[in-house]
Amino acid sequence: MKIAVLTKAIPSYESLIRIDTSSKWIDDSLVNYVVNESDAYALEEALKIKESLADDSEVVVVSMGSEDKCSKIIKDGLAKGADRAILIDSQEKISDPLSIATLISDCIKDEQFDLVFSGLQSDDLGSGQVGVLLGEKLKMSTATLAIETQIQPSAIRVKRELESGWFQWLTIPLPASISIQSGINNPRYPSLKGIMGARNKEVAKHNSNQFSNNQLQSMVELYIPSNEKQAEKIEGDSKSVASRILEILKNDLRVIQ
Amino acid sequence: MFTILEKILLITFLSSAISFFLYHLYVRLSIVFKGKGSFAFDHLLLRLKRLFDEVLLHKKVISKQRTIVGFLHLFVMYGFIFFGLITLNHFLIPFDIKLFSPSFKLNYFYFVGLPWAILCLIGILGLAYRRFFIKPKFLGEKSKTSAVVTLFIFLLMITYLYDEFHLWNSLLQYKVNWWLHSFVIGSFLFLIPKSKHMHLVLSPFNIFLKPFDNPDHAPVPIDLEASEEELDNLLLDLSRLSKNQALDIFTCVECGRCTEVCPANRGGGILNPKYHFILDLKNPMLENQDVNVVDKINVEAGWECTTCQACTEVCPVGNQVEKADEIRSFQVLSTGDVPQEYQKLLMNLQETGNTEGKNSSEILKELPEYTAEKEIVLWLGCFAKHAMDPNFVKSVRNFTKILDSASISYGVLSNEQCSGDPANKLGDKLTYQLLMDQNVEALKGVKKVVSMCPHCVVNLQKEYRKYHEINYEVKHHTQMIAELLEDNRININPGSLEKVTYHDPCNLSRTLNETEAPRKLLKASAPNYFELEEHGKETLCCGAGGALWWKKDTGEGRTHLLRAEQVIQSKTDTVVTGCNFCYGMMNQGIGPLTPSDQEKIQVKDIADIVAENLSN
Numbered sequence A: 001m002k003i004a005v006l007t008k009a010i011p012s013y014e015s016l017i018r019i020d021t022s023s024k025w026i027d028d029s030l031v032n033y034v035v036n037e038s039d040a041y042a043l044e045e046a047l048k049i050k051e052s053l054a055d056d057s058e059v060v061v062v063s064m065g066s067e068d069k070c071s072k073i074i075k076d077g078l079a080k081g082a083d084r085a086i087l088i089d090s091q092e093k094i095s096d097p098l099s100i101a102t103l104i105s106d107c108i109k110d111e112q113f114d115l116v117f118s119g120l121q122s123d124d125l126g127s128g129q130v131g132v133l134l135g136e137k138l139k140m141s142t143a144t145l146a147i148e149t150q151i152q153p154s155a156i157r158v159k160r161e162l163e164s165g166w167f168q169w170l171t172i173p174l175p176a177s178i179s180i181q182s183g184i185n186n187p188r189y190p191s192l193k194g195i196m197g198a199r200n201k202e203v204a205k206h207n208s209n210q211f212s213n214n215q216l217q218s219m220v221e222l223y224i225p226s227n228e229k230q231a232e233k234i235e236g237d238s239k240s241v242a243s244r245i246l247e248i249l250k251n252d253l254r255v256i257q
Numbered sequence B: 001m002f003t004i005l006e007k008i009l010l011i012t013f014l015s016s017a018i019s020f021f022l023y024h025l026y027v028r029l030s031i032v033f034k035g036k037g038s039f040a041f042d043h044l045l046l047r048l049k050r051l052f053d054e055v056l057l058h059k060k061v062i063s064k065q066r067t068i069v070g071f072l073h074l075f076v077m078y079g080f081i082f083f084g085l086i087t088l089n090h091f092l093i094p095f096d097i098k099l100f101s102p103s104f105k106l107n108y109f110y111f112v113g114l115p116w117a118i119l120c121l122i123g124i125l126g127l128a129y130r131r132f133f134i135k136p137k138f139l140g141e142k143s144k145t146s147a148v149v150t151l152f153i154f155l156l157m158i159t160y161l162y163d164e165f166h167l168w169n170s171l172l173q174y175k176v177n178w179w180l181h182s183f184v185i186g187s188f189l190f191l192i193p194k195s196k197h198m199h200l201v202l203s204p205f206n207i208f209l210k211p212f213d214n215p216d217h218a219p220v221p222i223d224l225e226a227s228e229e230e231l232d233n234l235l236l237d238l239s240r241l242s243k244n245q246a247l248d249i250f251t252c253v254e255c256g257r258c259t260e261v262c263p264a265n266r267g268g269g270i271l272n273p274k275y276h277f278i279l280d281l282k283n284p285m286l287e288n289q290d291v292n293v294v295d296k297i298n299v300e301a302g303w304e305c306t307t308c309q310a311c312t313e314v315c316p317v318g319n320q321v322e323k324a325d326e327i328r329s330f331q332v333l334s335t336g337d338v339p340q341e342y343q344k345l346l347m348n349l350q351e352t353g354n355t356e357g358k359n360s361s362e363i364l365k366e367l368p369e370y371t372a373e374k375e376i377v378l379w380l381g382c383f384a385k386h387a388m389d390p391n392f393v394k395s396v397r398n399f400t401k402i403l404d405s406a407s408i409s410y411g412v413l414s415n416e417q418c419s420g421d422p423a424n425k426l427g428d429k430l431t432y433q434l435l436m437d438q439n440v441e442a443l444k445g446v447k448k449v450v451s452m453c454p455h456c457v458v459n460l461q462k463e464y465r466k467y468h469e470i471n472y473e474v475k476h477h478t479q480m481i482a483e484l485l486e487d488n489r490i491n492i493n494p495g496s497l498e499k500v501t502y503h504d505p506c507n508l509s510r511t512l513n514e515t516e517a518p519r520k521l522l523k524a525s526a527p528n529y530f531e532l533e534e535h536g537k538e539t540l541c542c543g544a545g546g547a548l549w550w551k552k553d554t555g556e557g558r559t560h561l562l563r564a565e566q567v568i569q570s571k572t573d574t575v576v577t578g579c580n581f582c583y584g585m586m587n588q589g590i591g592p593l594t595p596s597d598q599e600k601i602q603v604k605d606i607a608d609i610v611a612e613n614l615s616n
């Protein structure tokens, strides 16, 4: 079984987020990049499948972004037990999920992965679409929001999280692309042997420029949400006060219909 | 009197008993010598003094709560020692060799033999009564060998007295008595080596050889450029015990005191140091004929340990009990199976150099930066730097107030990283090294460091030394303030009449050996100062040690509440401590635990109580 795990480098929660001079992206120089949380669970799930099969299965970390951002998280994945990695080196700031999925698919289509795992969504842009779109591009069956997986001969059973505590079991044929919910397993910590072993593992580099890339979506402007306090003093008799409150709740805050 | 047949029988019996004993001793010692490292013989006088105190004076056996049991044991031990001559004499009788003149023998009997036979009898019967009738929980399951030993010692004394008082009327009676006495002594040699009674032989050596540092874990230097083979050797090494640790395991007398004092165990955890850190390793060692048994330590138990060293402090046979360091290093470095909350902590340390994953620190900005002309580096530590208890910021300011009033110039290092204590304690020696190396670099050229965090002091002063040459001197702030007081650089007026007690932090009292400096300061500033029942080196851990501060509160286990509860029960007005983590734990525990009819106890650092009473 060949399993790809899409792994994204995202700014750590404690990082200082500033907008860069283009006003279209954040200032990378101030940011500490870490692995996207749900991707860590996706990797663990892949490693567990590999271990349970105990055959020549392969887990491949696939990461896109500039090398300096991604190399640390790739190393981390390899240290945890992934067999090799594919880095799609891209200096461009792409935020459009379809373009990203297309790029990745162009890079990995020859690999013939049986499974693609991705985290449910990235904690920075949060579109939650790349895994599914990539699955479509590669003509795979897809499922999202997996909270449990069971591997079967040429199929995978997935338990999907639905709303308000409901869930659904479904069996989909391989190859499949599945997005993994955080918290479904206990990601391991890289052992010393893993860290040392990672030094000799292969990291294949693709340059995103070699693929055509028509971005369907681009960032117009990025800004830090302004944080203002507002107070309105409502005066008048109880009836007019009540109707003003109703108006605010309905039209301004939209908390009631 | 004795026939040739009897003599042959005696020689055969004794020589097989002695061979049996020596063989099993040899088996154990050869395992011990496979251990890592070497036995140290430095500070010979101190070692001899310790031997004198702990063996001959029984200082640890007769500790506060165990005075009676301790004396009972002392009687038995001296009984054994004084019976050495008597036993020698006993076995020479069949060969008509007279070791002593009749008058010496008589005097020895009246002045030594008889009184010690009686005391020894009292001792062993008392101990048996305790074990089989009072049944303290920590002695564990019924011990068959203890019953046999009781019977043996009882028989020895009775047969001895029977003989000395000439209670026999015929040669037959004499001989039956003589043989019974001989049989019992010989049987001892069969019984000792395979049971806890081996402590009779090994504990003096173990106490003599015990390392002075508590704890004394071996460093794990990691070279990321190392070859595959070197790495494999390093990992293999992690599963091996040191010589001292191996000797400990064969010396353990199974008294259970380590478990009795263990905060994790008292708090309802599964950790039972007597078994998890000692006895569980004994059979594997004998089976493997080797010391590669670290993986036999229960990992879950290992994560519960606060590394407080109470177990080691209390052990009467000189064992260094705690092996959380070994099992955690093994777990982290060779398997990577680490609880999620600790992974988060370790990632924070790797990424930001502090436990909280913070990018900036308010108090760091507020304090003057260290420059070469300043006297000391004020080492903040993550707790103070990132206000892990917001109240503690006040304590830091109070300490700087004291430094100012003594006109001491100080500064903080803007590139101070976490000392690495949590990483070290969690067994992530790689992350530890990363932080340590940066700190050692940052401290180059520095002469004096002072810190309010005993964890930082332990690392800067003791642990770093295992890896690097260290040229600075580190003090805990209580030590420094006490010196300032002694040198009259500050003056303290005794303050208000509130009741004040002191909680000894484990790292300060047991690891840094400092129980006096804080007391000196407390006595100067608080006239109504009193001791908690468990204090000094016998203190009870607040529950934060061993990186347990960051442990997820699952609602189970009360390790983190026990000490706060004791403080509340002491009915003090104020509890003072010398460690920021203890400070935080006290605040967290005292709030919710204080009964509604009791005034809430104030938590202070030594720096607070001194600063409040400064009179310059």
Ligand code: SF4
Pocket (backbone or CB within 6 Å): B258, B261, B262, B263, B264, B265, B271, B273, B304, B305, B306, B307, B308, B309, B310, B311, B312, B321, B322, B324, B541
């Ligand atoms: S160090 Fe403390 S917590 Fe750990 S086993 Fe010993 S007494 Fe228990």
Ligand code: SF4
Pocket (backbone or CB within 6 Å): B251, B252, B253, B254, B255, B256, B257, B258, B259, B273, B274, B278, B311, B314, B315, B316, B317, B318, B319, B321
């Ligand atoms: S390790 Fe020490 S304290 Fe613990 S049971 Fe053994 S002898 Fe007693």
